Amino acid sequence: MIELRHVTKAFNGRMAVDDISFTISEGQIFGFLGPSGSGKSTTINILTGQLTQDSGQAWVLGKDTRQIGSDDLLDIGIMSDTIGFYERLSIYKNLLFFAKFHHVSTDYLDQLLRRLDLFDDKNKKAIDLSTGMKQRLLLIQAVLHTPKLLFLDEPTSGLDPTLSREVHRLLLELKHKGVTIFLTTHDMTEATEICDEIALLYQGKIIEAGAPQAVIDKYSDKGKVVIRFQNGKSITVPQEETANYLGQHISSIHTSEATLASIFIQLTGEKFEND
Incomplete structure (x- = not known):
């Protein structure tokens, strides 16, 4: 579903991504872990065709990321703080737009709103939402059409433990449906619990990778x-x-x-x- 080979990307002479390689299989949850500025967002932008790497090769859904078109994006869900929503519209109208575009039933939309505790606030304008509510709106927006490939940037940031666990259950359900999930998080416990594979990123380089428990056992x-x-x-x-x-x-x-x-x-x- 995803493959990177020796990908590099620099901005103004500063290396943001430095010779990284990894492969993600269908139906895996892959945790991409690193502090701010380590190269996570740059990697996602390369994988989603928003940036072009300086060297190396990258494929998504079997296609070179430099050739991703609008039809390919229909099979991809992206949750990121760089992906916007309509601030003057309500939560419901924001999501109803995407539901109609992807031919998703309003019943399923309502189900997701209830699961993530937004149903009672569905008529609140997006501009008035708290950080946690925005996170849940963007998550529903990304998963609504059950894409083949899902990119999630800190999906549980700002959520309380109960909602975080519900998000984890939702992601595991999507995984069992065959959805491949590329997850960035700063929550190491979250990564240990739900990820099949992880990569630790530091200053643009992958410094360790593998199944979470295998990595833990290696250093225990x-x-x-x-x-x-x-x-x-x-x-x-x-x-x-x-x-x-x-x-x-x-x-x-x-x-x-x-x-x-x-x-x-x-x-x-x-x-x-x-x-």
Whole structure:
């Protein structure tokens, strides 16, 4: 569904995307993870034909991205803060336009509005929406026609945990229908839970990639546990030595498993942060 080979893109001499390659199969959720300025948006813009790479090759739906036309875009859904909506129209009228264009029933539109807790506010003008409500409007706009390929830029940003979980359920349902999902997120837990494959992006380069648990296992201290004491101190010891510390005011004992966030710090020396 998506393939990049040695793609590069620079702006004013600054390398935004530096020799990146990856492949995404049909029906996968692919997490593209990186802080602001790492090259995520540039990559999406190349894949959707909005930008042309300086070198390398990129294909979407079996077609060179430099040859994407309007008919190809009918099979693609894009959620991004660069994709606009009609500010003076209500939530419902914004989405009704897309529903009619794609021949989608209003019943399905209403179902999505209810799932994402927008139905009661459907007559509110888009210009008056909170950040979280705009996110949900743009998400519905992107998924409404059940595209073959879906690009989502931070779909749960600004959402509470309950709505985030509902978005995750919706994305997994789309995945089971064969939709391929390209997801950018700064939420490492989200990526671990719902993505089939991830790539960590830093300063335009992919620094690690693979199935989330495989990446975590690669950097975890197997056979070791972290013991936390009630005074706030903690130590990492081999699992077989745990018994030596029992009775010493321990507050918790858990396996020494890495997280995607800790792996990012280990590889870059920097915290994973978004603006």
